[in-house]
Amino acid sequence: MTVLAGEPDLEAEEIQGNVLRGFDTNHQELLGFTLDDPPAARPWLAGLADRIASLERVHDYRLRRTAGDPATTTEVLVNAAFSRRGLDALELRGTDVGDGFFNLAMGSLAGSLGDRREDYVIGRDRESTPDLLLLLGCQEDETLTAASRLFQEEAGAAGLRRIYQERGHLLPGEVEHFGYRDGISQVGPRGLLPGDPPQPLTLRLDPSDPRSVLEGERGQRLVWPGQFVFGYATQGEDPITPGPIATGTDWMRNGSLLVFRRLRQDVAAFRQFLAETAQELTGRLGLTVTDRDLGAQVVGRWEDGTPVTLSPEGPDPAISGDPRLLNTFGYAADAQGQRCPFFAHIRKVNPRDLQTDQGPATRTLQFQMLRRGIPYGPHFEPGTEAEDRGLLFLAYQTSFMNQFQLLNKLWMNNSRAPEKEAGHDLLVGQDELGGARFGALLDPLGNERARFATRARWVVPTGGAFLFSPSLGFFRRLAG
Amino acid sequence: MDLYLPPAGIDDFSRSQHADDLRQSWHDQVTSFLRQIRDPSRNEQASPLFYDQVNDTSGVADSEPQGIPWNGFPLRLNRWFGQHPPQVRDELANRAAEVVLRLPVQGLFREDRTPLALPFRVQDEYCEWHVEREGETIRRISFTCEPPEYWELLASVDFDLVHRLYRELLHNDEIPADDLRWPFDVFRASRNGQLVPRFRRGDYNPWSIWNTERGAVHLTHPANSLFAEVALASDGTLGWPVSPDAQGQIDPQRLMCCAGRGGINRSSDPLILKGVFDFARQGLSVALANPIGLYMAPFGLGGLLSPDEEPVGEALRFVRQSSDGSRILRAEVAAPEGTGFTLDQCTLDGLELRHGGQIARQITMRLFGVAKRIPGRSPRRVQRCPTFCCTHPTHPEFLGTFPARTGSCDRVTDQDWRNEAFDVPDFPEAEPEARGRAAFLEAGIAEVAASPETEPMQPVGRRVTAAMPSVEIEDLGS
Secondary structure, three states: OOOOOOOOEOOOOOOEHHHHOOOOOOEEEEEEEEEOOHHHHHHHHHHHHHOOOEHHHHHHHHHHHHOOOHHHHHOOEEEEEEOHHHHHHOOOOHHHHOOOHHHOOHHHHHHHHOOOHHHOOEOOOOOOOOOEEEEEEEOOHHHHHHHHHHHHHHHHHOOEEEEEEEEEEOOHHHEOOOOOEOOOOOOEEOOEEOOOOOEEOOOEOOOOOHHHHOEEOOOOEEEOHHHOOOOOEEEOOOOOOEEEEOOOOHHHOOOEEEEEEEEEEOHHHHHHHHHHHHHHHHHHHOOOOOHHHHHHHHHOEOOOOOEOOOOOOOOOHHHHOOHHHHHOOOOHHHOOOOOOOOOOHHHHHOOOOOOEOOEOHHHHHHHOOEEOOEEEOOOOOOOOOOOOOEEEEEEEEOOHHHHHHHHHHHHHOOOOOOOOOOEOOOOOOOOOOOOOEEEEEEOOOOOEEEEEEEOOOOEEEEEEEEEEEOOHHHHHHHOO | OOOOOOHHHOOOHHHOOOHHHHHHHHHHHHHHHHHHHHOOOOOOOOOOOEOOOOOOOOOOOOOOOEEEEEEOOOHHHHHHOOOOOHHHHHHHHHHHHOOEEEEOOOOEEOOOOOEOOEEEEOOOOOOEEEEEEEOOEEEEEEEEOOOHHHHHHHHHHOHHHHHHHHHHHOOOOOOOHHHHEOOOOEEEEOOOOOEEEEEOOOOEOOOOHHHOOOOOOOOOOOOOOHHHHHHHHHHHOOEOOOOOOOOOOOOHHHHHHHHOOOOOOOOHHHHHHHHHHHHHHOOOEEEEOOOOOOEEOOOOOOOEEOOOOOEOOOOEEEEEEOOOOOOEEEEEEOOOOOOOOOHHHOEEOOEEOOOHHHHHOOOEEEEEEEEEOOOOOOOOEOOOOOEEEEEOOOOOOOEEEEEHHHOOHHHOOHHHHHHHOOOOOOOOOOOOOOOOOOHHHHHHHHHHHHOHHHOOOOOOOOOOOOOOOOOOOOOOOO
């Protein structure tokens, strides 16, 4: 397999496992606490060092689960992260994280993110932002419930107060609530896990394949791990050369920044938009546009994950069944947006091989995060419109400003970037100035064939937090 | 006949008693420049596929104007400091961007042939800004993308109007008119090496203290010229000998390296060159849309918070813009009157507001082009790439473009690299700020300050990496 010079040995027993590998469990629970009595909480927090699932453990768990080890069914994985106020409570300078977003409650930045603060149910201000967020994952729902109860009891006894609790569940077919297959395009972190010999964290192609230098086995673009974990080389413009080390204060080593966003999804509103707009487009364009056609344009993929840029006419099982084909495509051959429009979600957040307003295509990898989100709420059925459902969006990185912020604010919410003035990310984006969102279909010359605008909201950010997910050693040191 | 309008169609002219003269003069200047660019007898790189939108007689309808966007913060500074982790890089680049350099790079001389070292901002993405400070207090941050050509033209017809506008835009009634004038004659070198007048004593001085150290009324960086951008768009329609990849695509960076037009380290120029080139490859003709200009897109500052962490409404004003608000020429940020705090006490996206660059990173710039198929026109082939690219030996993200005759990257000299990085300031000079910024950030900056690569940079000869017209322009300015 192809491993580049300089790919680091990852301190797998120190890095939390959800960061680089991901729990990927059927069920996950988020528990948010405040540290009302930090000195009393310290011993319990220090004890988490023995219970938090490291990268080493989660990697092993994932291998065993794939191999069918029944023990994995009831295994509970635990990770944790602190907000700035949480770090301050532990007498660590939260400002040392050096990232502006981390300094604030998400609600304070609602205006910057295109959110409405009044929609927030968590993180509206510092008081409603957890000092500590626990992430618990398990394949079995009941086991998770028992584990959650235990952690809550222990935390309560240690003087922590629970202010948030929410359960996420994978939906059948690994789709999100709108019905589109989710989590397909992830970058693959470079770096080696301990072993004899050390093994790459992201499985690689055979070295005889020239793509093996840049891509993992499943077509993931390989990215230097400092993009997600402090203490390692970041992604530079040259994808095969390690970039600068993601630095931080000593206690940040092997830690990661975690953005949590609670995104409520209104499935009925989304479907209504698709139906009405498809009908309108059919009239205006003089050709039949179905709800599914328009949905695929908005997402950039058909429901089964087939990218519209590879298959503009409809889903293709030969593509959706091949992880490599699902991941390895670009937009350069469709620079005028004739197959996949500029406003499509997956094109907006990852323009892949295109030069963007931020520079050459190789820079785009510097903005990517590792997404670990999971849906919450019941599967949509007619008659359940009023029920709360959505996505617990979780993503790891080492710079909120240059990763989450850039993708969210400068691309998704910006109708003019990263390529052309052709609309917002109509799936998830908000309007940066609080106006209507639009999408424009252009002809090859750039003339507008059709434009559709809406103020309807089918993804409503209802809060979240900017967090730091420290190393296991961080917790051990709390005992001292 | 339609006239070329001033950038954004801004209505300064009607404030002058020479309004009609100004309208015609601006149109004539743009038209004259386009004529030179398109005339093969005056420009050996004239392109048949670059047309003049207003004066075109083909009878073919133009497409709708299409915006090409780029980020307002200088990519070249991000790249220069690219060997540092993002937080350190951003801080260093933000500081560097606010240095006003004084170098002899405009190609201007005194009568005794002494090169003139004129001040300019290290902000080369057609977006420049000035931070109005009183000690550590930040009163206002002003952004401009107005081309110097427009202001020179305005001053040549109605200097008093320019003086009035300076006082209005800089909120200062005390600016003396004479401060905006050259106190001596200024010359440029002609093709045969003779000095010819460029400005007469008393003419408008685009690099006066009020447009550099004390304010930003229009663009000052040597590469930030509207007509250079027009020339770049024209050059992009040539048939550059860049072979496509297996998917038939042309990589923008490779195109830049081949063509040697524009700045390879800019966000803007590769996008403009490639955007135009893609149309030309299909045999389409391209023009810049009237009114030709470089624009900020509307933006918000929802992340600007007061000292008590409340959103600061009304802090951002678009002072000069098109009537529909889509093309912004000037923006100002200041704490609203009566709030009791100043900008330096605010945070932007959670960081103390210290630099205009923090805001510039959130500004999307644009220019607008139109395209159409004019029968009988095809791209003019260029036989060989005149330039190639190399990576800087100690700043691995920073690229340089060198003449093909150089041969290879190992023959690029230190002086060549200093020329390429002519506008990266001798930096950092200042002590790291200590007001609440992350300790590691301070440590990172201190490390840079002590590194040998921060040796003072020597003034260098005239070489501008941005697009310069391939014809000598005789009729600019006065």
